[in-house]
Amino acid sequence: MFDLALIWGLLIALAVLIYVILDGFDLGIGILFPLIKGEQNRDVMMNSVAPVWDGNETWLVLGGGGLFAVFPLAYSVILTSLYAPLIAMLLALIFRGVAFEFRFKDARHKPLWDLAFAGGSILATFCQGVVLGAFIQGIEVQDRAYAGGWFDWLTPFSLFTGFALVVGYALLGAGWLVMKTEGPLQARVYDLMTGLAAGLVFCIGIVSLWTPLLNAEIAGRWFSWPGLLYLSPVPILVLVSALGLYRAIRQRREVLPFVLSLGLFVLSYAGLGLSLYPNIVPPDVTLWQAAAPDKTLGFMLVGAAILLPLILGYTSYAYWVFRGKVRPGDGYH
Amino acid sequence: MSDFFDATVLARAQFAFTVAFHIVFPSFTIGLASYLVVLEGLWLAKKQDVYLRLYKYWSKIFALSFGMGVVSGIVMSYQFGTNWGPFSDMTGPVLGPLLGYEVLTAFFLEAGFLGVMLFGMNRVGPKLHFFSTLMVGVGTLFSAFWILSANSWMQTPQGFAIENGQFVPVDWWLIVFNPSFPYRLVHMVLAAYLTTAFVVAAVGAYHLLKDKQNKAAQIMFSMAMWMALLVAPLQLVAGDLHGLNTLEHQPAKVAAMEGHWETRRGAPLVLFGLPDMAAEVTHFEVAIPKLGSLILTHEWDGEVQGLKDWPPEDRPNAAIVFWSFRIMVGLGLLMILVGGLSLFMRWRGRLYDQPWFLRLALVMGPSGFVAVLAGWFTTEVGRQPYLVYGLLRTSDGVSPIDALAVGTSLAAFAVVYFVVFGAGIYYLLRLMRQPPRADEPGPQGDAPLRAAGIASVPPPRPAE
Numbered sequence: 001m002f003d004l005a006l007i008w009g010l011l012i013a014l015a016v017l018i019y020v021i022l023d024g025f026d027l028g029i030g031i032l033f034p035l036i037k038g039e040q041n042r043d044v045m046m047n048s049v050a051p052v053w054d055g056n057e058t059w060l061v062l063g064g065g066g067l068f069a070v071f072p073l074a075y076s077v078i079l080t081s082l083y084a085p086l087i088a089m090l091l092a093l094i095f096r097g098v099a100f101e102f103r104f105k106d107a108r109h110k111p112l113w114d115l116a117f118a119g120g121s122i123l124a125t126f127c128q129g130v131v132l133g134a135f136i137q138g139i140e141v142q143d144r145a146y147a148g149g150w151f152d153w154l155t156p157f158s159l160f161t162g163f164a165l166v167v168g169y170a171l172l173g174a175g176w177l178v179m180k181t182e183g184p185l186q187a188r189v190y191d192l193m194t195g196l197a198a199g200l201v202f203c204i205g206i207v208s209l210w211t212p213l214l215n216a217e218i219a220g221r222w223f224s225w226p227g228l229l230y231l232s233p234v235p236i237l238v239l240v241s242a243l244g245l246y247r248a249i250r251q252r253r254e255v256l257p258f259v260l261s262l263g264l265f266v267l268s269y270a271g272l273g274l275s276l277y278p279n280i281v282p283p284d285v286t287l288w289q290a291a292a293p294d295k296t297l298g299f300m301l302v303g304a305a306i307l308l309p310l311i312l313g314y315t316s317y318a319y320w321v322f323r324g325k326v327r328p329g330d331g332y333h
Numbered sequence: 334m335s336d337f338f339d340a341t342v343l344a345r346a347q348f349a350f351t352v353a354f355h356i357v358f359p360s361f362t363i364g365l366a367s368y369l370v371v372l373e374g375l376w377l378a379k380k381q382d383v384y385l386r387l388y389k390y391w392s393k394i395f396a397l398s399f400g401m402g403v404v405s406g407i408v409m410s411y412q413f414g415t416n417w418g419p420f421s422d423m424t425g426p427v428l429g430p431l432l433g434y435e436v437l438t439a440f441f442l443e444a445g446f447l448g449v450m451l452f453g454m455n456r457v458g459p460k461l462h463f464f465s466t467l468m469v470g471v472g473t474l475f476s477a478f479w480i481l482s483a484n485s486w487m488q489t490p491q492g493f494a495i496e497n498g499q500f501v502p503v504d505w506w507l508i509v510f511n512p513s514f515p516y517r518l519v520h521m522v523l524a525a526y527l528t529t530a531f532v533v534a535a536v537g538a539y540h541l542l543k544d545k546q547n548k549a550a551q552i553m554f555s556m557a558m559w560m561a562l563l564v565a566p567l568q569l570v571a572g573d574l575h576g577l578n579t580l581e582h583q584p585a586k587v588a589a590m591e592g593h594w595e596t597r598r599g600a601p602l603v604l605f606g607l608p609d610m611a612a613e614v615t616h617f618e619v620a621i622p623k624l625g626s627l628i629l630t631h632e633w634d635g636e637v638q639g640l641k642d643w644p645p646e647d648r649p650n651a652a653i654v655f656w657s658f659r660i661m662v663g664l665g666l667l668m669i670l671v672g673g674l675s676l677f678m679r680w681r682g683r684l685y686d687q688p689w690f691l692r693l694a695l696v697m698g699p700s701g702f703v704a705v706l707a708g709w710f711t712t713e714v715g716r717q718p719y720l721v722y723g724l725l726r727t728s729d730g731v732s733p734i735d736a737l738a739v740g741t742s743l744a745a746f747a748v749v750y751f752v753v754f755g756a757g758i759y760y761l762l763r764l765m766r767q768p769p770r771a772d773e774p775g776p777q778g779d780a781p782l783r784a785a786g787i788a789s790v791p792p793p794r795p796a797e
Contacts, residue, residue, distance in 0.1 A: 014393055051448030054403055058444045062436045064410045069433040072425020072499075079414025079421075080732045086415055087742045090408045091749050097404035098753055101397045105760045150738055292426035300430045307437040314445045316753045321449055321456050 004298060005291035008070040009280065011304060015066055017269050021172070021262055026053045028173020030096050030121020031166055033114060035192060040328050041185045042114060048180040048326045050100055052157035055315055057093070069300050073144055073290040074280045081139045081146040082131050082153050089127035096120030122166060129165030133158030136272070137214050138283040157210055164203035168265065171196040175258030180326050193249050193257060200261075201242045204268055208235070211275060215283060218275045234271045238264065341731045343739040344416045347746060349713075351408050353706055354750050358402030360705045363477055363522065364529025365395050366470040371556075373466050377459060386773040387549050391533075394764050396451050403444075405750075410436075416739065420720055420730030426491050427500045427508060428483050435479035442470035477522055485514035487721050488712070489582045500721070512582055516575035517712075524570045524708065527668060528701025530560035534671075535698025538691040540768045545686045551770035554694070555684065561672035563595045568665060573628075579628055579712075583722060584638045585647065586715030589654040590620070591625055593639040600625040600637040605659075608651035613641060616653075649717045657710035664704040671697055 025044040026049040033042060049056075067075040079086060099117035100109035103110055141147060174193045178186055214221035221227050241263045278286045291297060376384035410432070413421045446468040446634055454462055492507025493500045502508055537554030540547050555678045580587045588594075592603040592615040605617040626635040638646050670695060673737035678684040685691075716722055 051452045053547055054400075054447055055441065055444035057403070057407065058436065058440045061407055061410045061440055062433075063437045064414070064430045065429070068410075068413060068421055068425050069429025072422045072429060075414045075425060075429075076418035076422035076732075079411060080418035080734065082730075083415050083738060083742070087745065090411060091745060094404040094749060094753055095408060098400055098757055101400045102756060102760060105397070105764070106756075145419065145733060150735055234742055292429065293496075295502045295505075296426040296430055299502065299505055300433050303430075303434055303437055307441075311437065311441045311445065315441070318448050320443050321453050 004294050004301065005070075005287045007301065008066075008279075008291065008297055009278070011308075012063065012066050012070065012271060015059055015268065016063045019056070019063055020269070021265060022056035022059060023053075024169045024265065025049070025172040025176040025258075026056055027096075027121045027125050028169040028171065028176065030117050030173075031125060031170040032173050032177070032189070032192065033118035033121070036185070036188060039110070041188075044181055044185060044326050044328055045177060046100065046103065046117070048177065051322045052319060053097075053100060054077040055318065057097070066248060066300075070292050070297055071280055071287070071290040072292055073285065077139060077141050077144075077146045077281055077285070078135065081148055082134055083150065085127040085130045085134070085153055089131070092120045092123035092127065094120070097122060121169075126162040126171045128236070128276050129162035130154075130158045132165065133161030134162070136211060136276070136282060139221055139281050141281060141285055157214065160203075160210070161207060164200070164207060167196060167199040167203055169233060171261050172258070172265070173201050175261040179255055179258050182325050182327075190249060194246070195250065197242070197245050197261070200264060204238060204264065207268075208271065217283070221275065231271075234274070238271075239265050241267065276331050340734060340736040340739050341728050343736055343743055344731050344734075345727065347354050347416060347739060347743040348412060350750070351405065351412060353709070354754060355402065355405040355409055356705060356709060357702050358398050358405060359473070359476070360397050360525045360528045360702065361532065362402055363473040363525035364467075364527075365391060365398065365532075366473045367526065368529055368533065368556075369522040370393060370463075370466050370470040371715060373463050377463055383548055383552060386769050386771070387553060389773045390549065390769040392451065394761060397761055397764065399443075399447065401754055405575065405754070408746075409570045416648055416734070417720075417730050418732040420725065423498060423725060423730070424487075424500050424721060427490075427502050428486065430502075430505075431479050431483040431509065433487070435476055435483075439472045439476035439479065442475065443469050446472070474522065477525070480520060481518045481521055482509050482511070482514050485517045486511045488517075488716055489513040490721050490724060495724075500724075508673060513575075513578050516571070516578045519571045520575045520708075521570070523564055524701065524705050525570055526560060527564055527568060528705055529669065530557045530564065531694075531701045532699075533557040533699050534561065536765045538694040539765070541685050542688065542691050542695070543575045544742075544768070547768060549773075551685050553769075555679075557678070558672065558684065558694075559714045561668055562676055563672070565665065565668040565672045569669065572662075572665065577629070579715075583715065585640065585643050586649060586654065586712070587629065588638055588640045588642075589649045589651040589715055590658040590711060591629070591637070592651060592655045593625070593637060594641050595644055596636065598626065598638070599623045599628075599634045600635050602628060603655075606655070606656045608649060610645075610648070615651075647718065649715045654711055654715045657707040657714070660709060661707040664707070667697065668700065668704075713730035 015063040029045050029049055033045070036042065036045065058060055064075070066080075067078075097120075099113045099120065103113040103117065106113065131151060133155070137155060139146065139148065140152070171193065174189050174196055177189045178193065181189065212222055222231055241260050245257060245260040245264070248260055276282055278288075280287050280290045369388060372384050372388040372391065375381075376388060446465040449457060449462065449465040450469050453465065457465070486508055489512040490500075491511050492502065492504040494503050495501070533553050534557035537550045537552075537557060540550035541554055544550070576587065576590075589608070591599060591600070592606050592608045594613050594615065600624070601620035601622045603615060603618055603620045606618040606620075608615045623633050626637055627633055629635065629637055640651060674690060674693075675684065678687055678690055683690070718727055719725060720727050
């Protein structure tokens with residue numbers, strides 16, 4: 001028989017990765033808003049993601065809904081323990097989500113909705129980073145329930161991962177904009193991108209060194225022989241990608257910077273997965289302990305196997321319909 | 334006072350507040366998505382410019398409402414875990430997949446094609462564009478299917494076993510198609526269609542009051558009135574059947590709806606009264622003898638259970654359920670009346686220029702939303718004190734979170750929702766106040782229209 005819990009662990013991880021990549025770049029657009037002036041530039045930035053942001057955010061709902069279905073214990077404990085940052089994230093997502101519509105409906109208050117879009121994007125991203133940090137540092141569980149305090153999530157480490165994710169999403173957003181824009185706006189984004197790339201690589205380095213300090217098991221996995229050998233491709237590829245990204249930005253390549261920025265995210269994510277496996281609630285609830293019965297996992301798997309390829313198909317189609325550069329006055333409102 | 338601020342009450346208040354705000358948007362967008370499919374279909378079939386104008390007019394309103402529905406909906410998908418952790422852990426194996434399937438079949442479909450629908454008219458052919466509108470419409474219905482299945486399972490659970498304190502699935506067919514699901518689904522989808530019809534009618538009436546020749550306003554008003562005429566009576570039948578189903582599975586809820594305390598044969602139909610939970614009596618009762626039994630059991634002397642059949646701690650709050658039920662039914666009867674009047678107006682040739690009737694339709698604009706909320710209050714408060722009816726008490730499902738934390742987040746939700754959705758509703762009303770014009774811009778804005786240069790304002794025609 002298949003190990004359904006393992007398959008679902010991988011699928012949920014994949015859904016979260018797709019979310020991080022897709023909503024990452026459109027949250028990144030919002031993070032970059034304060035750095036780029038001019039109403040027309042901001043219109044173009046927003047229009048570059050307006051047709052797709054809603055689909056991107058649906059992966060967040062799949063992450064939540066999927067976890068509820070297949071790892072209900074993890075859903076229950078993680079969400080309860082991260083109450084404050086998650087509620088803040090949801091509220092922030094409301095502000096930035098409605099800004100897509102409101103901004104164009106109300107010329108007089110456009111600066112206000114610009115602020116809602118930028119502030120909402122930054123806060124939502126920061127909260128997601130805090131959630132990530134708090135998750136890595138571990139959640140106290142007793143008798144299938146959260147046993148820690150209301151502020152356990154708040155540590156220097158989780159604040160740092162919050163900051164790191166803001167830098168990371170800003171880089172993804174910049175990569176997307178380089179692809180989708182041209183002229184002075186694109187030039188401005190290129191200028192920002194070098195700093196963001198350097199910032200993200202710095203953050204990846206700090207988090208990579210900090211994580212093993214929090215957890216002896218993770219340290220043992222990375223800094224012992226032969227673990228070091230097996231896991232070495234991850235840091236090596238991070239360095240290669242970082243150098244490639246630096247060159248691609250200098251050479252003013254249009255697609256490669258975005259691709260390599262995604263690469264950095266995928267590699268960091270893989271590194272994280274290799275550190276935490278097989279726990280779904282670190283430090284000690286495993287995939288199998290948190291999994292729903294096989295009857296649930298099987299029922300969901302049939303649907304996912306049929307529907308996920310379809311979803312990826314028509315989502316790609318939607319992206320393809322809106323391919324190419326976004327120009328001022330294009331498209332919206 | 335301390336009871337009032339306990340964590341369970343606050344968590345319930347937060348859920349009720351966020352879900353009540355949320356349901357307003359889907360109730361409207363489910364109906365509006367279907368309406369847009371019809372409008373675009375009519376445009377493609379008849380090639381009359383006015384349908385395209387109407388499509389564009391309503392798609393702007395749809396975009397705004399849908400956006401608010403999405404962001405308020407994301408909150409819901411996380412709130413089960415943040416505020417109702419033990420409930421999530423216990424019911425996840427059964428309810429999780431229903432919500433998972435909602436995401437996979439509905440949310441992605443809507444989101445994937447929404448972009449093409451709103452921004453793609455000049456990028457894809459008309460047929461593909463119509464297909465996108467259709468997929469968004471189908472997506473909203475799929476979404477209703479799954480979420481109502483999940484809710485209905487909590488009301489009338491079956492097809493499960495309990496292992497180690499967890500509900501685990503035994504038969505998926507029985508779970509999805511649980512006893513109250515078909516009734517609830519039909520009742521809610523019809524409610525969404527009626528809600529939309531009355532909003533469309535109010536907008537049409539508003540513009541007809543200003544200019545009775547406005548062709549687009551005439552068409553939307555006429556279409557909405559056909560919906561009211563046909564769907565409102567259908568809803569009465571669906572509601573009655575749903576009520577009988579509730580009587581079979583949740584008699585305590587029906588007793589609260591009816592304001593009955595004593596179990597008796599030939600029970601009256603209580604029209605008005607003030608149910609008093611402490612005194613176990615309905616004050617100032619105005620009732621029609623025996624009619625209650627007739628409606629509920631379809632027999633003059635049928636036996637109807639009263640709330641005293643259950644211990645006090647197992648009773649729903651009769652005061653809320655009794656009145657929310659009456660608000661819903663009252664509005665439903667008014668809708669039937671408006672639909673009937675519209676037929677009379679049509680027959681007399683006064684549908685577009687009888688001011689008092691147009692004003693009545695305008696006032697009835699928000700009636701669907703109020704009825705939907707009242708209906709949900711009836712069924713959800715009526716389900717108390719349980720989350721999973723008869724099996725899992727609400728107080729056993731709540732997360733171990735400080736009342737202070739829940740209270741703070743509730744306050745934050747209240748402030749943000751009133752500010753953000755208040756602004757959104759203001760923008761919606763502003764869009765609706767604009768008359769549909771001959772050169773109606775779509776969500777696409779100033780992009781050139783195929784026929785824009787040629788199509789002129791149709792010359793005013795003498796009244797038929």
